[in-house]
Structures are given as structure tokens and as C-alpha cells.
Amino acid sequence: MGIMKFAPTMLKQLFEKPVTKNYPAEPINYPEGSRGHIDIDIQQCISCGMCMRVCPPGAITVDRKTRTWTINRFDCVQCGYCTTVCPKKCLYLNPGYQTPGPEKYIYSQTHVLTEAEKQHEAEMEAKKQAAIKAAMAKKAAAAAAAKKDGAAPDAAAKPADKPQA
Amino acid sequence: MAKKRSVVPFGPQHPVLPEPIHLDLVLEDEKVVEAVPNIGFIHRGLEGLTEKKDFRQMTYVIERTCGICSFGHGLGYVETIENIMNVEVPERAKYLRTIWSELARMHSHLLWLGLISDAFGFESLFYQSWRIRERVLDCLELTTGGRLIFSVLEPGGVLRDINKDQEKEILKQIGLVEEELKEVEKAFLLDYSVQTRLKGVGIITKERAHEIGCCGPVARASGLSYDMRKLGYEAYGNLDFEPIISNDCDSYARCEVRIKEIHQSIDLIRQAFAKMPEGDLSVPVKGFPKGECFTRIEQPRGEAIYYVKANGTKMLDRFRLRTPTFANLEGLCEMLKNCEYADVGILCVTIDPCISCTER
């Protein structure tokens, strides 16, 4: 037991420079892989929606039609589960935290189609239309064959409904 | 003449309390005769989330039960799931988990040292403890990306590795922690004014500690050699250590046990780095768990019990988490009996209460 055991440590502190950083005048060095915020390489994104389904707090929404990826930064807990499940590995945990603000900040990115993708999309769409057309023609032919002897008055209307349904 | 009794409410808002707990103290003059704890201010129903989140998402939910014991909770949960599904985790992952949980223990104990010095009014000791803690937090941020909540666990292994450079950095930093702690612990263990506040205060005898089911440093400070790491989960079976016990049974003993445990953790991390093999980080886990299991883990604050009941679908039937503070609350009531009113604040801190965990 003794008194003033801590005095030497405290006196030493008088001559040392402060332990704390002079933030924000001095910037912070985040280590690599620090869990700051989620970011996306939107051009890689295929809008599969896996990140939306696994997100524990439900911060991410993916719109397939408009190819939009949206995150509510205030709901995100930086667990990084979305980055592990992403099939294209286009989600990243970047260093640097979300700055505080007066309202909920929603971050959104939309996938813009490149020329090649547009062409591919158009081809796919054309193929789809062709397939529908072929199916309709087939149905019509089958219906016509079935109704040949019956000769129903509204035979044409029926097969036209089918592909839509 | 019969002494007059009065009831004094203590908390949930009080300068020494880091988290809300309410105590009804029955006083006889300045002496506390009885204390009735009252919790429930921050019950969030995380156990009930098993209805809405699948078992993999729950890993991340459970880690966020508490800011300080987060790694322990995640570890306990994935271990329980692995036990149910009979998954053998790769050796390297086991060592990594051990290293991280020891680092978490170090920062939790350093936090506690700061809180207790704040409770007995030694402000500069509080600054020093937290300054040392910052080194541990930096190591954790370097390797896992998070300072307090790491999210590096998954059923079947871990998600991040520690490379050679990071290993060197951690060993350097914990060397500095050891050096600096040796200087600071002199004040905790030898200083006259600190001892007057801690020695002989809040005694729980060995028998009582066993009877009321104390765990963790509280039990070990009462002479019970009760440390779940002895079960040999993860890599603890390959490391050399003995539970640290003290027979003084008072607040000073609890402080001493925690300081020695920081040194023990430093030693365990060095051993683990020396023995860590190369290899995979995780094994794929397919399918859903079915069955039930109890798992026990030694967390910084004591023994935590995890219970999972799974029915073969992706949602769990029941998840239960018994936190160390839930068991130590009984110890707190025991300590508060016949103590001075002025010591109540210190005694509340000596069990290292973590009310957020306790209420889940």
C-alpha cells in the first residue's frame, strides 16, 4: 500500500502531447476494411434482390423494373451480410461513416443500360415476342383444328386470350 | 430503540450507472438493509425476433444485443447452431475466434476499470484506462472492420482473416497495453485511497456465491474456480491457462481478478498466434438446423448460456440467451445487504452490469 502511486504517471502526462486527435482539423485514417458504409458498383448489379432479402434490418430495396438499388443509410447496421451473399460481388463496405443529418438519408443508384446490354435486352425481348407469337399461332391452329366440325362463331377470340393469361 | 427505516429509490438515472437499473434501497440510518432490483427499462424482445428473421440473419441480430459483449454473443449463437448441425469448424477459424474473443475480453475489462475508477472518483485513472483500451479497439478495427461490433462470424467459420502484418501490429499493440497497464494497475492495486474504497466492501463468501449462482469474475473473486473456457470450446483446449481466483471475496478482489485476466488474455493471444495453423476460414453449412442445444461460453462478464430449439425450417422455434448479469443481479442484492449507502454506486459497478444484454 502506498500513497500517490499514480503521481509519476500523471506528471509524465504534463509533458506529453495529447492522446486525442485534433479532429476534424486532422483527418482520421480508417484502416482498410473498416465498416463505414455500403456502396454499390451499380453497373455490375443484376437486380437479383438477394441483398434485399437477407438484409437483417431491411434497409435495402431493389426495384427490378427500374433497376434501382436503394439503401436507407439510417437503418443499415453495417453487418455486411449483403456483401457476402451478392452473386456479382458488386457490394462493398467502404470506410468512412455516414454523416449525421436532420432527415433520413436514402441513397439510391439506378443501373443504366449500356449499348451492348440494350441490344441484348432488345434481342431477348424480340425472342420473347416471337415465342409468344409462335405459341399463339400454335394455339389458334389447335383451336381451329378442334373447332373444325363445330364451327363456333367466337373461335378466334378464345386463343387470343390465352397467352395473356 | 427501533431504528427508523426509509426506502430510497436509486436509479435508473444515476451518475455511476452506465445503463438503467432501478434499485429500491431499504435503509436503516446509513446502512442498506435490503435492495430490490428493478429492471425492464430497455427490454427490446430480441429473442422474439426468431419469428421474423432466419437463423443466419439472427447471427447479426444477436451480435447487436449489446455493444461490449457483442463478439461473445455471436460466438455463443454460432457455436450452438454448429453443435446442432454437427459442423466441424476449421482449425484456423477456431484460433481466430479465440483471438477475437480474448481481445474483446481485454477491452471489456479495461472499460470496467475505467468505470470503477469513475465510480470512486478517480477521474485521471478513468482517462488512463480508456486510453489503453483504445489500443485494443484499434486492433479490432484493423482486423474485423468494427470497433465494437465485428460481424465476422457465420455458422461454419469466420468471414475475415488476420494476415501477417496485422498479426505483427496486434502483438506490438498488446505489448504496449501490457506495459502501460503495469503502470496503471499500481494505482488500482496499491494506492491507499483506492483501497479504502474497495477493501472489505461488498463481500460475497464462497458458499453464498455458489448458492446464488454468481458467475464470471464475481464468482472467481469469491474463490470459486469457475471458468467456462475450461470446457475447451474453440481453441481454448490447446492453450495453457488456469482460471484466476482470489479468496478475498470483496470489491478489491474483483478488481484484482479483472486486471490479472487482462494479463492472462494477452498471454492467451500470444499463445494462440504461436499455435495458429494455416488453412480454410470456413466450411459451407447446408440445410437448416433441427434439434436443440445448450451451449455455455465464458464472456468477459461471466458465463453466458445459449439455447436454441430448431425445427428444421429456416426460422428457429426458440432462442434464449442467459446473460452473466442476469445471474449476477442476485449477487448484487447480496452485496448490497448491510453495506453503507455511500458504497452502493461502487457495488453496482463491481458486478460489471450490462443491462442491455440482460433484458435483450
Place this chain on the structure above:
Amino acid sequence: MAEVINPGNTMEVIPLEDLLEEVMKRKHQGLRFDQACAAFVDGNFELSYSFSDDDAYTFDTLRVVVDDLARKIPSVTAIYPCAEFYENEMRELFGCQIEMIALDYKDKLYRLNVETPMLPEAGKKALKEALCAAENSPCNDNAAGSVKNVSEDGGDK
């Protein structure tokens, strides 16, 4: 290398009548009370009481399955006083009818605005019906019906 002591966990399913006796046995063996918890599985309450040994690190669980939800469950706090928080929690979150708890918080351990929050909807309904059946009073599902009945009863008197 340190010695590893891991005897593993054991579980024993016992009827509710034997609960206090078995717990008493554990007390005489010098075991510590580790935890108690409830679960609602397949329309039954599953209560688990765990005990462990300080030196041997055994973990011994007693499992009680209560199929009648309104059945009164004796408290073990007379044997292990430290079980009071666990039992209060079980009763508050699941609605198990545990009686004679040494330190009874009267469902005010946590500050909740929902009764028995951990029970699924079906469980809540079953519990309500079982409680009504136990008290021999007619059970009303909707609030409007119960209000009406009360006014009728009042009118009769």
C-alpha cells in the same frame, strides 16, 4: 496444455409433479442453479431448469412439458431463491402460470405494453381459453362480446 473438462450436457424429461422433488435432489447434490427458461412448442409449454457443478462442469437440464396451458406450476424459488428473475421472466413473456414466486414482480419485471409477447397468436388464444376453462367461466373471443355479456350480467343482478 491446460486440462479440458467437458463432461457434456444431459437432459432428463420429468413430469410436472416430480419437479420440486428433482430440484430438491439437485440442491442436496450441491449443484448450482444455472438457468430456467420456457418455450412454446406444438401447443405445449416446455420448461427447462438447468443445474451445473462448480468443479465438474456438468450441465444437467430438467425438462418439463406442460400440455395444459392453465396448469399451475410450482415455483422453485423456495429451494433456489436465485430463480426468482427467471421465473418472473417466464411468466411474463410466455404466460406460464407459475405461482408462489419468492420475489413476485406481478408481471412488471419488464415494461411491456403487450401481454405474453413471446407467445404466438395461436398460443395466446389457447392460453386464454385454457384459463377460462380453469375458472369455469365462459370465454369470449372478441372484446365487444365480452362487454355485452358484462352488461347483461349486470342487468340480471
